[in-house]
Amino acid sequence: PVVPPIYQTSTFKFKDADHGARLFRGEEFGYIYTRMGNPTIEAMEDAVAELEQGAKAIGCASGMAAVNLVFLALTSQGDHVICSNTVYGPTTSYLSQLLSRFGVETTFVDTSNLEEVESAFRSNTKVVFFETPGNPTLSVTDIQKISEMAHSRGAKVVVDNTFMSPILQQPLVLGADIVMHSMTKFLNGHADVVAGIVVLKTLEEYQQFRKISNLVGGVIDPFNAFLVHRGIKTLEIRMQKHCENALAIAKYLEEHPKVERVWYPFLPSHPHYELSKKQTKGGGGVISFELKGGLESGKMVMNNVRVWQLAVSLGGVESLIQHPASMTHSSMSKELRLQAGITDGLVRLSVGIEDVDDLIWGLEQGLKFA
Missing domain, CATH: 3.90.1150.10 (Aspartate Aminotransferase, domain 1)
Incomplete structure (x- = not known):
């Protein structure tokens, strides 16, 4: 079809018992359950991944579900995060009020100031997270320089690219490791969907994130994925x-x-x-x-x-x-x-x-x- 159809189903039928077993063992590609994968959702995910020059992507139920997936995948108790002080308000609250309860500490800095970022690194810093332009002051962070700084210290760089979209900015090309979006905004573009996405640079990272997504849920549904995919066309x-x-x-x-x-x-x-x-x-x-x-x-x-x-x-x-x-x-x-x-x-x-x-x-x- 010219337009990918909406597979509005929770589960998928197996050819026979052995087919189902092979799918669960990962020996054969196919669909099992929409929380784990769905053709409509995957078509949208692949479109966003291609726009961002990434390997694969994972659609989420909201932008905050994407934020949650990022930090569940990249941090553990005792880790440290550097985050821009100009990000979406609930992202700040998630890090300072929720993730902190599980032993992950966050330092909020002006990421447009490279000296301030450099001074915030610790031996246990695992993630540098920022939006650029920042929300809502529109301060701009140098993605390439921050990425070089973080990688030399073994940390991952995650960029929330919601404000720019991949049409105007491609953080992975500039050195970032992971990109996320609230697809509620420009990607969908019509104020009728709540959704998020995480774009991974490598298939290995995608598999890691997908396993966590399967466990915690928070996935986008097929109809919203269809609407986002349609929005991306314009x-x-x-x-x-x-x-x-x-x-x-x-x-x-x-x-x-x-x-x-x-x-x-x-x-x-x-x-x-x-x-x-x-x-x-x-x-x-x-x-x-x-x-x-x-x-x-x-x-x-x-x-x-x-x-x-x-x-x-x-x-x-x-x-x-x-x-x-x-x-x-x-x-x-x-x-x-x-x-x-x-x-x-x-x-x-x-x-x-x-x-x-x-x-x-x-x-x-x-x-x-x-």
Whole structure:
């Protein structure tokens, strides 16, 4: 078929008893049970793995299920993790509040600062984990240099590539070991799926991760895999429009008299502009900005914008506006938020693919009240 069908089944029939036994022994390829593998899911996994230049991938029930799989596979009691202080709020909480209960310690640093990363390494550091650009401040981490630094100390590098997608950035090519995504965002692109994925560089690592995935569950279901696979077909043209719109809006905001500062990787004013141009093919579809009037002005803008929708998440065809400190990153302590530059006045935009003039007009309606 032109479109892979949806195998909406929990289990698969064996040819005979010996066939089933061979599958369970791993002597023959085939499908047993959807938690362990499914043709619809595998078609989507292979598409993402190919885009990321990886060997194989494992689809997960959510982005956080992918985070959980990564750390269950790579860490044990007594290990140490270095994590960027600008990652998705629940990732920070998972490491500091949950994984810590099992004897894994995490040091949160500014991974855009190579000296700070270097000083955080310990003899038991097993993983360096970061998003780049960071969430929500859009700080940019040098994937190649961090990978060289980590590998010289025997640590793995895991990059959450959700904000860029493989269309704009390929961390495995730049030296990272593992890539993950919340496929809820740009990969699916239509705000109607919750899903994640982990992309492995080697078949050996894939087998290791697959065994753990089979034990803990948290896998994507066939219908959501079908929707993500369909979304990926338009990923490249969507990312082009996201980038085009976001750059125009970032320039508009930077010139606005009520805006204190704008963070967007492809603005020349961004502190990591040169690295962004070198490492990625576009600035992405996310902008953060701070208003001169602080939090109260931000609330007025969010409550009065037109076209934009006040909602969390990002990466869909529709444009969203939200307040990280009280929403996506509210699970972080205020100390960690401020350390990461997530102030109470910060506003995050997920720029969709609507007409850019409509989007600027919609923002202007809110900014009148700032």
